[in-house]
Amino acid sequence: MSLVLVDTTAWVDFFADRPLPHVAELARLLAEGEDLCTCGVILTEVLQGVRLDRDYREVATRFEELLFLPMERPVFVQAAELYRGLRRRGITIRKPVDCMIAAVALQHDLPLLHNDRDFDPLEAHCGLRVQRP
Numbered sequence: 431m432s433l434v435l436v437d438t439t440a441w442v443d444f445f446a447d448r449p450l451p452h453v454a455e456l457a458r459l460l461a462e463g464e465d466l467c468t469c470g471v472i473l474t475e476v477l478q479g480v481r482l483d484r485d486y487r488e489v490a491t492r493f494e495e496l497l498f499l500p501m502e503r504p505v506f507v508q509a510a511e512l513y514r515g516l517r518r519r520g521i522t523i524r525k526p527v528d529c530m531i532a533a534v535a536l537q538h539d540l541p542l543l544h545n546d547r548d549f550d551p552l553e554a555h556c557g558l559r560v561q562r563p
Contacts, residue, residue, distance in 0.1 A: 432464065433464075433540055434540065434543055435534065437472060437545070438472050439545040440455075440456050445480075445485075459543070472531060476493070508537065512532055543560075544560065
């Protein structure tokens with residue numbers, strides 16, 4: 431079994447039951463009992479987007495089952511370094527929080543399952559590993 435960090439974008443599409451490759455991959459990982467993890471930023475992003483109380487409880491319960499990765503000072507420093515390094519290359523990450531998520535994945539040497547183009551340059555230039563469907 432391998433551990434996979436699942437980004438907000440994959441969870442949002444999964445809960446919306448969108449017929450997309452990364453949703454199928456997340457469903458496969460869940461069905462096969464793979465170890466999935468999250469971090470504070472992803473948890474916050476997912477939960478803040480849930481509109482109905484009953485859905486909120488269901489999503490919050492599902493996230494209690496995931497391994498929770500801490501985000502300590504080195505993650506935030508690395509996130510800033512990732513952002514600055516890409517900016518020097520002429521690449522601007524639209525949402526700096528994605529650099530935080532990438533830093534968590536890099537700190538723990540985990541692949542990231544996502545559906546967000548901001549992670550593409552982080553994969554191409556910064557060593558981020560991606561879980562492919």
